[in-house]
Amino acid sequence: MKRLVTVASAAFSLTSCASSSPLADHSNVIFFKPSIVTTDSVHNIHVSYDSDVFAGDVRIVYGTCDMTGAHQMHHEVGSTSLRRSVRPERFVWVVPKDAADGGCLHAYSGSSLIGRSAPVTVKQNLRKREDISAIADASGPWFDGVAYMQSKQNNASFVTQAKSKKIAIVGGGMSGLLTSLLLDSVGIHDWHITESSQRIGGRIRTKYLNGTSPEDYQYQEMGPMRFPVSTKYADTNETLDIQDHKMVFQLGATLNKMNGNKSDIAVNFIPWIQSSPNVPADSNGYRLPNGRIPSAAQIKANSSLVLPAAQFSDPEAAELAEEKLTAFENVTQEKLRNISSNIYQAHKKAIADGMFQWSEAAYLKYYLNMSADVVDYVAGSGSNGPIWVYDNVYFGATTWRTIDKGLESLPRAFYPLVKDKLTLGRKIDGLVHNEETGKVSVTWRNNPLDMEPESEDYDYAVVAVPFSKVRLWNLPKYSSLLSRAISTMNYEQSCKIALHYKTRFWEHLDPPIIGGCGATDIPGLGSVCYPSYKINSSLPGVILASYASGTPARSLAALSTADHVGMMQRAMIEVHGEIAAEQFTGSYERQCWELDEHQAGAWCDPLVGQQDLYLPAYYKTEFNTIFIGEHTSYTHAWIFSALDSAVRGTAQLLLDMGLVDEAKEVVDTWMGRWIHI
Numbered sequence: 167m168k169r170l171v172t173v174a175s176a177a178f179s180l181t182s183c184a185s186s187s188p189l190a191d192h193s194n195v196i197f198f199k200p201s202i203v204t205t206d207s208v209h210n211i212h213v214s215y216d217s218d219v220f221a222g223d224v225r226i227v228y229g230t231c232d233m234t235g236a237h238q239m240h241h242e243v244g245s246t247s248l249r250r251s252v253r254p255e256r257f258v259w260v261v262p263k264d265a266a267d268g269g270c271l272h273a274y275s276g277s278s279l280i281g282r283s284a285p286v287t288v289k290q291n292l293r294k295r296e297d298i299s300a301i302a303d304a305s306g307p308w309f310d311g312v313a314y315m316q317s318k319q320n321n322a323s324f325v326t327q328a329k330s331k332k333i334a335i336v337g338g339g340m341s342g343l344l345t346s347l348l349l350d351s352v353g354i355h356d357w358h359i360t361e362s363s364q365r366i367g368g369r370i371r372t373k374y375l376n377g378t379s380p381e382d383y384q385y386q387e388m389g390p391m392r393f394p395v396s397t398k399y400a401d402t403n404e405t406l407d408i409q410d411h412k413m414v415f416q417l418g419a420t421l422n423k424m425n426g427n428k429s430d431i432a433v434n435f436i437p438w439i440q441s442s443p444n445v446p447a448d449s450n451g452y453r454l455p456n457g458r459i460p461s462a463a464q465i466k467a468n469s470s471l472v473l474p475a476a477q478f479s480d481p482e483a484a485e486l487a488e489e490k491l492t493a494f495e496n497v498t499q500e501k502l503r504n505i506s507s508n509i510y511q512a513h514k515k516a517i518a519d520g521m522f523q524w525s526e527a528a529y530l531k532y533y534l535n536m537s538a539d540v541v542d543y544v545a546g547s548g549s550n551g552p553i554w555v556y557d558n559v560y561f562g563a564t565t566w567r568t569i570d571k572g573l574e575s576l577p578r579a580f581y582p583l584v585k586d587k588l589t590l591g592r593k594i595d596g597l598v599h600n601e602e603t604g605k606v607s608v609t610w611r612n613n614p615l616d617m618e619p620e621s622e623d624y625d626y627a628v629v630a631v632p633f634s635k636v637r638l639w640n641l642p643k644y645s646s647l648l649s650r651a652i653s654t655m656n657y658e659q660s661c662k663i664a665l666h667y668k669t670r671f672w673e674h675l676d677p678p679i680i681g682g683c684g685a686t687d688i689p690g691l692g693s694v695c696y697p698s699y700k701i702n703s704s705l706p707g708v709i710l711a712s713y714a715s716g717t718p719a720r721s722l723a724a725l726s727t728a729d730h731v732g733m734m735q736r737a738m739i740e741v742h743g744e745i746a747a748e749q750f751t752g753s754y755e756r757q758c759w760e761l762d763e764h765q766a767g768a769w770c771d772p773l774v775g776q777q778d779l780y781l782p783a784y785y786k787t788e789f790n791t792i793f794i795g796e797h798t799s800y801t802h803a804w805i806f807s808a809l810d811s812a813v814r815g816t817a818q819l820l821l822d823m824g825l826v827d828e829a830k831e832v833v834d835t836w837m838g839r840w841i842h843i
Contacts, residue, residue, distance in 0.1 A: 201284060203261050206291040208315050210326065210826040211243070211257040211271065221249050222275050226257060231270035231285055235277065240266060244324030256326040258824045260315045261288070314785065314821055326824030333357040333819070334608050334622070336594050337630030339368020340805055341794045343580045344417065344812035345628055346587070347424075348836070352820065352828035358624075359584055360608065362593040362635075363764045366584070367577030368808070373755035375666040375708050380571035383700045386664035386708045387573055388757035390805050391695070392438040394563030397506055401499045406506045408563060411806045413813075413836065418569070421579040431579045438566035439698040442682025444675075446694060446741045450475060450687055459686050459741050461677060478543055487536050487544045491526055497555055505559040512556070513800050522552040522778045529553070550656075550773045556801055568698060576805075595619065596640035597627055599789035606790040609640070626822070627791045628815055630808075632657070634766035642789040651780035655797060657767030659760040660715040661722040663734040666753035670707035671745050672696060683713075688737045690714055690722050706751070711738050715768065723758035730756060769803030770796060785814075787822050809836075 199212045211226070224246055227239035243259050259271075267288040273281035333349060335342045338361030349357050359366070371389035378384040393414050398405045418433035425431050443463035450473040454460055460471040478484050496519075505512040516522060526545035530536040536544075569575045596609040596619065606627045609619035629636065633655045641652070672679040680702075683695040692714030697707060711734040714722055722730055731754045738746040759768035772780070777800075784798040794815035796807035813836045820829035 199283075202287045202289065203259070203265075204289045204291045205261050205265050206263045207261055208821070208826045208829075209259045209261060210824070211259050213255060213257065215253055223247050224280070225274045227272050227274065228259075228265065228269055228286075229272065230266075231268070231282070233272065236272070236274045239272070240269060243271065246325050254325045256824065256827075258315065258324050258326065258826055263291075314818070324824070329354050329823075329825070330356055331625040331823060332623075334606070334624040334627040335359045335630060336608060336627060337361065337368070337795070338363075338366035338577075338584075338588065338590075339630055339795070339808060340370065340576065341796070341808040341812040341815070342368075342628070342630035343577065343584065344809050345630065345794065345816055346584055347420070347580075348812065348816040348832050349819075350583075351835070352825070352831055354828075357587060359588045360592050360594055360610075361588065361590050362631075364590050365577070366580060366588070366590075367574065368630075369759070369765060369768075370573045370577055370805070371757060372572030372574035373664060373757075374572070375664060375755060376706070376751060376753040380574070383571070383697075383703075383705055384666065384708055385572045386662075386697070386710045386755065387568075388662045388664065388755060390573060390803070391710075392440065392566050392568045393435075393805070394560045395565040395567050397502070397559065397562055398564045399499055399503060405564075406503055408506050408559065410509050410801070410810070411560075411804070413809045414805050415567075416836070417809060418576070418579075421576070421583075425579055425582060431575070431582065433575045433579050434570040435567040436570045437698060438568040439681025439696075440561075440563070440566045440683065442680055442684075442696070444677040444679045445682045445684025445696070446686045448685055448687045449473065456743065457740075458743055459688075461679075462684060463677070480537075480540060483536065483540045484543050487530050487534070487540050490534055491530060491544065494524075494529060495521075495553055495555065497558060501555070502559050502562065505556050509556060509800060513554075516554055517778055521554055523774065524553055525550050525774045526553060528774060551771060552774050552777055554777070560804070570699065573805075594631070594639070597629075597642060597789070597791060598640075599642045599791075604790065606642075625790065626787075626819060628819060629791060629793050630795050630812075632765060632767060632770070632795055633797055635764070636793075642791070644788050644791075645783065645786070647780065648783040648786070648788060648793075651776075651783050655776060655780065656771050656773045657760075658715055658769050658771035658803075659719040659723065659758075660713065660768035661719040661730070661758040662710060662714075662756070663712040663731060664708050664755040665711045665731070665735060665738060666706065666708050666751045667746070667749040668706055668751055669749055670697075670700075670703065670705065671749050672707075672709070672742060673702055675742060675745075683710075686737070686741065688740060690718050690733065691737050692718065694738075694741065709738065711735070719758065719768075720760060723760050727756055771802065784811075785818065787818060792818055792822075 203209045225236060226243040226245065227236050228241055228243055229239040233239065241262055244257060246254065246257070265288050268285045269288070270285055271283040272279060331354070333354065333356065335345050335357055338359050342359055343366060346357055346359060349355070369389040371387070372385050373388050374380060374382070374385045376384055393411050394408045395411070396405050396407045415435060418435060421433050444461040446459045447462040447465050449460045449465060449471055452460065452471050452473045465471050501512070504515070524533065527541050527550070530541045530545055531538065592610050594608050594610050598607040598609060598621065600607065600623075603623075605623040605625060607621040607623050608627060609621045611619050633652045634657045637653045644652070679696055681696050681698040683693045685693050691712045695710040695713065725733070735746070735750060759765055784793050792815045794811040796802050796804070796811065799807035799811045801807045813832060816832050817829045820826070820832065
């Protein structure tokens with residue numbers, strides 16, 4: 167009798183079991199592995215066959231090794247039909263919590279036993295898991311593979327699919343790009359990225375001004391700019407790494423290795439200066455004798471440099487409202503440390519504390535019954551986002567990194583890896599699911615006036631496009647929850663202006679400005695940021711003269727480019743003096759994300775109720791479609807959010823295909839400790 171054909175499973179180091187015992191009068195024997203499993207988890211059963219003759223229905227069950235019939239089983243694993251030409255090499259086993267140690271897997275054809283494994287060691291899973299009522303629990307693990315597979319409740323999820331499935335990746339931003347890398351890493355190579363623009367990278371948007379190249383260091387980031395690394399806490403004098411953003415650094419190292427460490431496409435992280443003492447500050451209209459705006463350090467040393475604000479009509483009520491709001495938010499150092507260490511557990515705690523049920527304005531008005539005037543003064547009546555303070559941790563970081571030569575280095579490093587499976591400039595406008603074939607088609611129009619679209623069929627579509635664009639597509643009849651998420655998810659707006667100067671004059675002012683970001687009282691300016699690279703060099707330089715978000719960004723976006731640039735150049739003269747006029751080259755870049763035809767918004771900004779309501783919708787594959795992107799993550803607007811969603815989406819796809827081993831490999835390799843499989 168043959169022994170088990172070993173199938174390597176390096177991700178879990180599962181050992182091969184011995185061959186099944188001889189079964190009298192049965193030459194068509196099925197052999198099994200693994201020999202070690204864990205309760206409350208999902209495993210692949212690897213099988214081989216003693217004969218190619220048998221064909222028919224097969225039922226696999228788990229029970230004691232001496233059971234005499236399937237009726238004595240502990241539980242059924244699944245059933246399928248074997249044909250001479252179709253013999254799956256793997257099945258999926260969702261091991262229940264109460265599975266007993268030392269049992270065997272049994273294969274039955276009708277009442278005949280045609281295969282039995284050696285005894286299986288069943289280890290108890292000591293991990294405490296929340297009860298899952300549907301696909302996943304937004305307050306528990308971000309994605310629970312066990313609950314996901316249990317919820318499928320169909321036999322198709324029992325048999326693994328071939329790795330030759332054809333996968334559409336719609337969107338060439340960071341989530342789509344990482345998905346391609348993850349699929350390749352587990353042997354799925356028939357994928358294709360379709361991107362609407364003429365470049366990859368999504369909202370990464372480094373602009374190299376005045377016709378320069380990355381090596382000239384004349385750039386600014388019109389999208390994401392930097393990554394928080396660690397925070398030093400004054401109360402304990404300890405420094406904690408911010409765990410979630412480490413995935414960005416892991417990606418950089420992985421791309422460098424895959425590209426053979428080629429210097430022209432290397433991803434090298436360098437320090438970023440987030441805070442600097444001499445950046446301009448909000449003085450509420452006060453100007454120094456030389457006409458310039460006071461710096462943050464000057465205001466800190468002399469508070470009289472800030473003009474008093476207009477007196478509010480009811481200062482005592484405003485003070486009480488601020489005290490009550492501060493007490494409810496309870497932003498303690500311990501809470502911030504917990505977010506740094508594990509943002510998923512912190513998210514669960516925030517839900518339990520009611521943070522997602524209130525905006526600041528709603529809490530003051532409807533819970534504390536404050537007057538509308540007080541609410542508007544303290545919180546802003548237009549503030550409709552939940553009280554979720556993860557950004558406090560990120561912006562409170564004391565150590566930061568950025569990427570040398572611009573964040574564009576990331577898509578630049580990806581390009582050699584995807585260029586042969588990439589279509590640029592194709593604007594997808596719909597998805598169509600074929601009930602008969604099970605395929606999903608992506609559609610587009612080469613001519614916008616064409617009534618009939620072009621299309622291509624795929625087995626699965628991984629959609630890495632923001633809902634601000636997807637909501638305009640023709641789509642299958644998704645569930646009510648997912649449909650509402652697509653059509654109503656709120657997006658924030660932002661505008662940036664970068665201005666180019668002959669020298670880095672700001673580093674030679676009195677006092678000098680060395681990196682950092684500041685904010686002023688100049689209408690529409692928002693923040694102004696200075697480059698953290700090539701400090702005190704003789705090179706020309708670029709200032710991020712304005713970074714505005716929210717309602718002001720919408721007003722700025724309505725300006726003509728000339729008016730917007732002129733407004734911010736005048737602001738630079740007000741901040742730095744006439745030298746800003748003398749040094750301006752006239753070169754600029756402008757990016758207003760609401761007007762970007764490929765994005766239609768800067769980042770996802772859920773309204774109260776949207777975050778915890780919609781998250782479970784993304785954990786369910788509907789019509790062979792999986793949605794990823796920062797809008798499907800716990801956090802928003804950070805590159806980590808996009809990468810995070812790609813790991814979840816890829817694991818979800820692999821589980822749909824029954825490729826549990828590969829899903830676990832992706833999770834274990836890419837810091838997916840929050841995913842349970």
